[in-house]
Amino acid sequence: MKITFLGTGTSQGIPIIGSNHPVCLSKNPKDKRLRVSILVEWGNYTYVVDCGPDFRYQMLRANCKRIDGILFTHEHSDHVLGLDDIRPFYFRQGDVPIYAHKRVLKEIKKRFSYFFVTENKYPGAPAVIENRIKNKPFLLHGLTVVPIKGKHAELSVFGFRFKDFAYLTDMKTVKNKEVEKLKGVKVLVVNALRITPHRSHFNLEEALQFIERVNPEKAYLTHISHLLGFHDEVQELLPDNVFLAYDELQITV
Numbered sequence: 001m002k003i004t005f006l007g008t009g010t011s012q013g014i015p016i017i018g019s020n021h022p023v024c025l026s027k028n029p030k031d032k033r034l035r036v037s038i039l040v041e042w043g044n045y046t047y048v049v050d051c052g053p054d055f056r057y058q059m060l061r062a063n064c065k066r067i068d069g070i071l072f073t074h075e076h077s078d079h080v081l082g083l084d085d086i087r088p089f090y091f092r093q094g095d096v097p098i099y100a101h102k103r104v105l106k107e108i109k110k111r112f113s114y115f116f117v118t119e120n121k122y123p124g125a126p127a128v129i130e131n132r133i134k135n136k137p138f139l140l141h142g143l144t145v146v147p148i149k150g151k152h153a154e155l156s157v158f159g160f161r162f163k164d165f166a167y168l169t170d171m172k173t174v175k176n177k178e179v180e181k182l183k184g185v186k187v188l189v190v191n192a193l194r195i196t197p198h199r200s201h202f203n204l205e206e207a208l209q210f211i212e213r214v215n216p217e218k219a220y221l222t223h224i225s226h227l228l229g230f231h232d233e234v235q236e237l238l239p240d241n242v243f244l245a246y247d248e249l250q251i252t253v
């Protein structure tokens with residue numbers, strides 16, 4: 001299974017528009033972060049997790065020519081706003097399967113109501129196939145995907161386990177019975193926003209504590225804000241098996 005980090009930044013991305021913060025001005029390509037998303041590829045299949053405002057550029061940058069579907073962690077703008085840009089896939093492949101909790105599907109229907117028009121639909125509007133997911137495993141072409149439920153302040157969000165790989169973002173608290181589902185995972189990706197605490201995201205310390213709870217072979221941090229610091233400096237502080245993810249990083253699990 002091949003994982004590509006399409007974006008590793010928090011909701012505003014790095015650099016932030018108009019910011020003079022040193023991290024936003026950094027020349028290191030690893031300090032430039034689009035909004036979070038990953039590409040998961042195995043066999044002939046390609047899935048995307050989340051579809052934020054940078055989706056179009058991310059698909060071009062990764063040279064992604066077809067997708068089999070999009071899984072959503074939750075409905076925040078930085079995770080859904082790129083959905084209109086599925087059009088090239090829709091025109092070539094037909095309706096694009098999406099997978100999300102029913103609350104998230106409802107919000108997508110509201111934001112992209114023109115996808116769902118039944119009469120006199122604008123011919124350029126795309127269409128999706130809605131797949132409602134609950135907090136129980138489901139199959140994608142024979143591969144079992146296990147949702148992991150966590151809390152993002154008051155909002156429930158899903159992370160996903162694909163065999164030995166798990167991807168969790170926008171988490172603040174995760175119950176033990178959900179952590180149990182991550183047992184034996186080799187590579188874990190988890191959000192780490194910044195150094196100081198935040199009401200709806202793990203800060204660095206909480207992310208490292210969560211990694212200890214799960215105890216994977218390796219972990220990568222994502223959904224990073226400029227306030228976490230420079231990539232290379234933060235990496236120096238991390239345990240040997242923990243890495244800051246960066247845009248375009250590819251890993252094989």
Ligand SMILES: [Zn+2]
Pocket residue numbers: 010011076078079170223
């Ligand atoms: Zn987010």
Ligand SMILES: [Zn+2]
Pocket residue numbers: 074076152170
């Ligand atoms: Zn969020």
